[in-house]
Amino acid sequence: MNSMAPRPARRMRRLHPRASRRLAAGALLATVASMGAHEAGAQTSRSVLDTGIEFDLPVTDRVTVLQRPHPELAATGVRAGAFLVFPQVDLGANATSNVFGASRDAVADGYAIVAPRLDARSQWSRHQLSAHVRGNFRRFLTYPIKNEDGYDVGVEGRLELAGESTLRAAVNADRIYINQLSGDFPQFSAASVPLDRQVASLQGVYAFNRLQLLGDVNVTRLNFSDTLSLADTVIDQDYLDRTATRLTGRAEYNISPVTSLFVQGVYTRHDYRDATFDFDRSGNELRLVGGAAFDLTPLIRTRLGIGYLSRQYEQAGINSLSGLAFDAQVDYLLSELTTITLTARRDVRDAIVRDAAGYTASRLTAEVDHELLRNLILVGRADLERDDFARIDRQDTLYHVGASALYTLNRSMVLTPSIDYSNRDSSGARVGQRFNELRAGLSLTLRR
Template structure:
């Protein structure tokens, strides 16, 4: 266990390297598969990271000889970047039969800035994500992400953080939240504001967080051209999170975390009112099974209660786990699993339980070439209606760093979505391939 003075000294010695590592993560990009089978529209609360040690995964390792250096602008280090990609899909609409293919281009400019002060910190970002399809313009997307995050250091490891963020994401056919027979992706505008406080006393750390997220769904179009109304999903989620961590050693800690969320829906006259509250409590530990295997395991209980008496509540097991196996300095295997409750985008169901497992292998073939293979499986059990979805994805990609300013990323992905029950959802297979060029400073 490090003494407070030792921890402060270590932070002072590593400030510069930490700043460069942050810049590297912001600018290098993640060489993961382009296709993702699902995504949660609400984040998972306070992130629980594995304790920092000298042992790092392949993707965490800094490469000072090729990492982007950024541009100094006063007290800030700015990382400009743009991703340009050419992609192709074998099933642009996620059709069960007679699929049609298409090609599309992606342009993703971004600007990230982080302060290089010895105390306190301010981070800001502006990002865009634009997709243009060759034959089917109905699939075009105009995404964005703008945010500011500030940290006020109080004493030792105690601090206050405040953040605001606004973005637009798109829910596509690879997600369990996608409406059946929709042709276009569903645009979702989110506005998030949060305030977080951390109090550290020797081995004990207490964290509290207040988060307000506003979700505004845009309408989409069906395959026959008709409008699919999504306004009934507009809502505000107010979340209160509390967590306590106790550090037994530099590589072992125990934690308990509770998340209470109020869901307030604007529309209540579509089929039923989905407003209500949710409680998720998990406890567990982060520790090293061996010097090469790092683990985080949390298990608990979750329940979702609805204001409408006619809507049955949802409850069950909650878990969140991750294992990093550092096979060698050049190879990392990561396994993760999570189970939670999500709001259903399907009329007739108040929500579904999503259980997801992921396996990823990262291998540094050369100093400037990282290979990634990833597999995901998700099972979605819908409440109130007879429907079960299974989503599977497997993909491979490479991160080839040409120099500090250019990174080339080829990728290929296969996704399969299956659905069963009386109110079956979309079922399809899709193969995607892409080549991305990143230009950065």
């Protein structure tokens, strides 16, 4: 939810090395994210709660294709007093082979995307204040029931303390849409489900020699809107409304410039506001993960965390969910121009299915990024997710493959063609929605 406009190079030297690496790639990563190199809705599902404190590999001189800065192609922004402002608008034309995610008799449709955004960041010598306002509007040609009006507004401040210690506070409000590729999507729904989120967070970093301690307090309020079924009846989603209060703590110890050990604990309290649908889903969640980030070889960079997760419910008779938790990433720098990235994660999510308390989601992602030209990056991606539901006999499998290109014409214009194929399968006595979908699109970014 943070603003992603590029930061000036003179500020990078003052930041924590890990932050510096992220900022160096800010312009490129912002374009990839906003342009939808992997168009939202053409992937497997994502959690409606963010992961809190980000994990990063130790910093070295070796960087991936998407981390390599291209200052000659980055947007310059507009100076406004002590702030640098980055205006941008994304325009997209897209087509889908299965607009409703139907198992049979699929219908196609085309849609346009207009996504304006404005990011501002202070240029002070110390500390930082940033803000963003973004929109994401989709208009379908034949089936307006699928139209979406997304938004995202937020403010973040960072206070630099002694050494590399920092304190960050942020507030954010956005509207996203749960679509048919997500495990949270209600079966046989015609429209996507609007979800309004309000988030307040406070995060602190204390660095002392080789030891770094990180803490995060996050309160997220989720409000789901009702949606319509294919039969034009209302599908109630109010029972999913809840407030999640999350406490995260992590300790990292740097053994060497390329090796660090970490342990992280996340406690989340879920408070549901409506328990009349089938049962009260309120309860507690705990996720403990420990591991290391290291260079397996000079060209293979690895982060591996493994541990335990548990989701307990207050209502009597509802068994808890527990099991293995893992969080891993491998970057293979095949060459300066090609990077292969593998990621894996397993966590617990709350279910929207009647009688199901929740499900465990195990996800594996593979991505290949190739810099064909200085201003042309090719991206290939594959996602596989397995969702195992509790209390009911149902298992969902979702997979996606896609390809896109990021063609930077100049500082002000970026062109992104993309094509994606997605498939959702389901098995068990309470089988869910099954379908496949092909999407293709062409996006143009205009920025300053």
